[in-house]
Amino acid sequence: MIKAVRGTRDLLPPETALWNFVETQAREVFRAYNFQEIRTPIFEATELFARGVGEETDIVSKEMYTFRTGDDPRWVLATKWLVTRPKYKKIEQLRRPGFGQVFAGLREDDVWEIVIVEIGAGGPKLAALKKMQAERQSLASAAGERPSRYVLVVPSSEAQRVSGLINQDGIEVQGLEMPEGYDPPESLTLRPENTAGVVRAYIEHKLWDRGLNKLYYIGPQFRRERPQKGRYRQFYQIGAEVIGPSSSGSEHPIRDAELLEMLDTLLRRLGIADFTLYINSVGDAQDRAAYNDALRKALQPVVGQMCADCQRRAVTNPLRVFDCKVPEDQPVIATLPVISSYLGEASREHFQNVQALLKEAGVAFEVNPRLVRGLDYYTRTAFEFTHGALGAQNAILGGGRYDGLAELLGSPQPAPGIGFAIGEDRLVMALQARASEATAGLDVYVAPVGEGMNRKALRLAGDLRREGLTVELGDRSFRLKKMFEAATKAGAKYILIVGENEIKADSFSLKNLATGEQVSVPRAELAQRIREQHSR
């Protein structure tokens, strides 16, 4: 049996009704705050995420669904061919277009290794080139005495760019003229989050010229993580971004406060009361750099007493030490400097203002000096909403300010912004108890009885549906009893009998399935009658 792939799942009724409920509420709240919907592609150039989210983040370094297009096996697919003299001919036999000219310039004797790489539109992967260099070095030292040349062959259109990147250590870059019809590969990635895509669209379509600076999105995202409760490989996010030139007010603390107040409103409206808003300021890029230095220094003398995870974090990402849950480490953590002491004047004032405005708006919050965000682009305000009873994945929503992101992605002018993303899967999980409320019921079951009644019933059902009712239609071949059972099972409020007597009288037997009350209702009054009763 073919099953849904790992980490993905089908959403089935009645749960889908709950998803629609959540999305409908979100749209309504967003509209009240003048946000408009944007839909960006589900995949983007890999480079967008590498630059926007950060090359060193876990997301980009190991959790993305990345694939290449444009590869044609007739061209050069190989990333590497190891060439020694006996194998030289073997490669020629591969008859890849254009190989002849590469080898023409080389004498067999002095070729040690030829590496052929294809360079996609996204540019060469630095990591891949570095890895090849390291391999080459170990091969060369293993083979010691042999004279060698190391040749990197790339499509000629990329030759100059690549040699600029790798022109060192005796590596030769040769351009290979690609044949007619060569389609350079692109590296594409299923979006792991939506902020980068929104900012890309903002820049691409010059949305500032259209006064569009409040945007929201709802849709699937993809991360190749190990599945866990509330954590899927295709997951859904509801998010919004306020972005624009500073003159539009996008940098002002009131935007931060407004956004947080909107989220508070949305969660309450969804019936979630048991949540906590944590906020912090992670400062601007300079503040963060200074703080990171200080943190590393402070950790140096004490890290030896901490758990293995913390020792690793101290090197790779010192901020993460604050996430440590080992009880023995907590006293040490308590002595570490907090970022608030390293905030510049501007960041400090901004954060103070956000807090003052939140109080003004009556939004409850807690400052959590240890709250840090994982993505590179966050600056200043960072926040998250947590909810109990969700296990280890207790954050249902997170976000923050990203003042430098637009420039990083090539915006001609600064466009500070702030946004959030709600984990819809987790939000729905938190709402599961209320699932029944969101399920829409069936208004009426139309039951044809007797010869030729199917046609009449079909028309009548169509009329009622056009009047806005939810209608299910039976079939004359069922016995009436069957249809009653079906109507009851489907949760219909009424059953409507369409038989010869009814057609003659143009008045139909309408039975309330809850009360058992049955009356004859003229055709013209049917929809009205059903709706009335139904709204009681």
Next chain:
RNA sequence: GUGGGAAUAGCUCAACUGGCAGAGCACCGGACUGUGGCUCCGACGGUUGCGGGUUCGAUUCCCGUUUCCCACCCCA
């Protein structure tokens, strides 16, 4: 990616030290051919996740594998 637990009918779960794979609910049919729910009767439903091993015999024991769950890493 790491560690632990689990997988048996559509669902929830049984099956003792290894001995015919079962129940409740759901679904379908009937009792009842223009009146449901309740009741009763009947039928359907399975490669026990998959693959291998041990054994006369494996749902049960062993190995591998896949998926899910819990946690770690990390984090919208």
